[in-house]
Amino acid sequence: MAAAAEVSNRRVTLKRHVTGFPTEADMEVVVAPAVAVPPGSRSVMLKNLYLSCDPYMRSRMSRHLEPSYVPDFVPGEVMATFGVSKVVASGHPDYQEGDLVWGMTACEEYTLVANPESLFKINHPELPLSYYTGVLGMPGLTAYAGFFEVAKPKKGDYVFVSAASGAVGQIVGQLAKITGCYVVGSAGSDEKVNLLKTKFGFDDAFNYKKEQDLNAALKRCFPEGIDIYFENVGGAMLDAVLLNMRNHGRIAVCGLISQYNLEQPEGVRNLFCIVAKRIRMEGFMVPEYFGNYRKFEEEMAGYLKEGKITYVEDVAEGIESVPAALIGLFYGRNVGKQLVAVARE
Amino acid sequence: MAAAAEVSNRRVTLKRHVTGFPTEADMEVVVAPAVAVPPGSRSVMLKNLYLSCDPYMRSRMSRHLEPSYVPDFVPGEVMATFGVSKVVASGHPDYQEGDLVWGMTACEEYTLVANPESLFKINHPELPLSYYTGVLGMPGLTAYAGFFEVAKPKKGDYVFVSAASGAVGQIVGQLAKITGCYVVGSAGSDEKVNLLKTKFGFDDAFNYKKEQDLNAALKRCFPEGIDIYFENVGGAMLDAVLLNMRNHGRIAVCGLISQYNLEQPEGVRNLFCIVAKRIRMEGFMVPEYFGNYRKFEEEMAGYLKEGKITYVEDVAEGIESVPAALIGLFYGRNVGKQLVAVARE
Known part of the structure; x- marks a missing residue:
């Protein structure tokens, strides 16, 4: 794919480190020449098809005085993210063009990856490829590992999920139903609440922005209390949940987006x-569960094919839409998993 | 022991439910006739020798609108507590006078117990009986279960204990040393810090009241970070500890006395x-580990006899001293385990 060296490569860079709410102006879409696979290297050149916008990326946009759990983005350089890609050139024997x-x-449109061993080959291309940014990718494994390995559900457990229509939450809720739990979700709009109840099979749901008193809302939804809280938001919601937990309850702490x-x-x-x-109350991070990915992929692909799990995506079009799509996460503008379609093939 | 029915019984009652810091005036020492074992009942009459003053009792002094984890004390009635006692009359075949x-x-001086099955017989009377309010009793089992069952230490772990010279903390620190951990404790006076270092074998200790910056104090004591935090205090200390935990650290939450x-x-x-x-981060309560008590008692009695564990008590004299002794806990006046000697035999 010698041509890759000649095409231009549009990319999104961080202009400056951010404090407080990021804005689109903190990022910049620039054009750089695409680099070729260096002769003799084991790198691969990826053509990026779908790019994932995830809340944890907010941390990388800040400058940390001490090393953070993920490295800070470097101003002026392209922002890393999870994505679905096609190999268009390879110096690695295990990866072929296509x-x-x-x-x-x-x-960005093209990315040179020096350690392709870190990539997962896609075993179910018959399913929507974009799902590998979500239900079949990092957020899916996050939901699966956080729910089964950290929260350790039992049939009949009362489960509460915040940010429940998001990339991770919608999967947690459906896994909980498959497990025989009673599941309630919270979300930030009536449209999302409706999705939870009608599309994802949550037993109940509420719009937290319309509740005067989160404690009262939880008491209404969980008169018996909560066994498992899948925590995505933090802050006032966590405080209200703590009051409503049952004895020996488990809080799987996935993220705290309200605080970022x-x-x-x-x-x-x-x-x-x-x-x-x-x-x-236990925190977790999905890279520690990447060893479980193949088992997860097969199980989740099965659920999707059987119609036991459904997935809603919010797809922005084109590399230029990355800044707005990423910012939108922090205002809850996305309905379902936020991703950006850069190319279809 | 028909005489018990005739003796008067001095007792400490809660005068009124408390908000904020309790004072001695919230309690009252009153005299009531001692009750005899009702004929035909399976009750036992106890002569109380040593009474325990424990931080969790603060919760019972408040009025809770919803049921709390321990029942509220009832104004005008005697305050329950753990203690070491001698059976002076018994209607129960398993309990004999003496x-x-x-x-x-x-x-109080004499207590009629309707369910003596809830009492533990003392298997090591050759050790100081008062130890059964502490290192061989509820606080000892709390330290043992919280450290081994909840925090799950490994040799070489970096362990931090707050309220480290208290009834539970001093035992946690010594169990950690026996396990091969590096142990640092915090306490609220130089005298207590000195005890930690010279008597209990902590590797290091600091007086939290003299530190401008708890985060800096912890960084100084734990340049490599903390694997296990045995949490007794909460609040600002917990916030500072969180910044200094290592990956996969464990926080065994025993109590939050700074908040009560x-x-x-x-x-x-x-x-x-x-x-x-x-x-x-995991909370625990010692009654759930009472089933482990006999194993614990033997192990701890062994450590005490071998001199591997030592224990410091702060003994107040006489039933009248209960209010001041209990209040003192919340000001950190006690040095070591606070108890009240009501009678020696």
Whole structure:
């Protein structure tokens, strides 16, 4: 694919490190020449098809004084992200031109990946390829590992999911139903609440923006209390959930998106409930579960084909739409998994 | 022991439910006639020797609108507490006059216990009986279960204990040393810090009241970070600890004494560390581990006899001293395990 060296490569760079809410102006779409696979290297050149917009990327947009759990983006350089890509040139014997892969790539049209072993080959191209940014990719494995490995559900458990129509939440809710749990989700619009109830099979759902009192909302939805909280938001919701947990409840902490743009996080006051109810609250990060990916992929592909799990995506078109799509996550503008279609093949 | 029916019984009652810091005036020492074992009942009459003053009792002094994890004390009635007692009359075939027991009794000289099966017989009367309010009783099992069952230590772990010279903390630190951990404790006076370093074998210790910056103090003591935090205090200390936890660290939440007298608990802001470092934070309560008591008692009696564990008590004299001794806990006046000697035999 000598041609790749000659095509131009549009990419999204971070212009400056961010404090508070990021804006589109903090990023820039620039044109750079695409680089070829260096002769003799084991790199691969990817043509990016679908790019994922994920809340954790907010952390990378800040400058951290101490090393963070993911490295900070470097101003002026392309922003890395998970994506679905096609191999268009390869110096690696295990990767051939035309292979479809998902994994860590970057917000640009073409990406040279020096360690293609980090990429996962796509075993189910008969399913929508974009699903490998979501239900069959990082968010799907996040939901699967967080729910089964961290929250450890039992049939009949009362499960609450926040940000429940998002990339991860919608899968957690459906996995919980498959497991025989009672599932309630919260989301930030009536449209999303409607999706939860009608499309994803949640037993109940509420629009947290319309509730005067989150504690009362949870008491209404869970008169018996909550066994499992799949935590995506933090802040006031976590404080209300703590009051409504049952003894030996489990809180799988996936993310705290409500806090990511605050100069100082909100204080959580009801932590004594952790003692009084003997709660286990545990954080996790999906890369530690990548070893389970093949098992997960087969199981999830099966659910999708059988119609046991459905997935809603919010697809923005074109590399130029990355900044707005990413920012939209923090305002809850996306309905379902946010991704950007850069190319279809 | 028909005489018991005739002796008067001094007891400590709660005068009124408390908000904020309790005072001695919230309790009252009153005299009531001692009750005899009702004929035909399976009750036992206890003569209380040593009564335990424990931080969790603060919760019982409040009025809760919803059921709390322990029942509220009833104004005008005697306050229940753990204690070491001698059976002076018994309607139960398994309990004989003269038996020494520990368990839930009350802040008075004589207590009629309707369910003596809840009491533990004392198997090591050759050790100081008062130890059964502490290192061989509820606080000892709390330390043992919280450290081994909840925190799950490994040799070489970096362990931090707050309220480290208290009834539970001093044992946690010594169990950690026996396990081959590096152990640092915090306490609220130089005298206590000195005890930690010289008597209990902590590797390091600091007086939290003299530190301008708890985060800096922890960074100084744990340049490599903390694997296990045995949490007794909450609030600002927890926030600082979260910043200093290592990946896959464990926080065993035993209590949050710094918060018990606040009208509104302090907010804890650094919970994102739970995700970024994949921390497990888990609350526990010792009654769930009472089934392990006999194993614990033998192991701990062995450590005490071998001199591998030492224990410091702060003994107040006489039933009248219960209110001041209990209040003192919340000001950190006690040095070591706070108890009240009501009678020696």
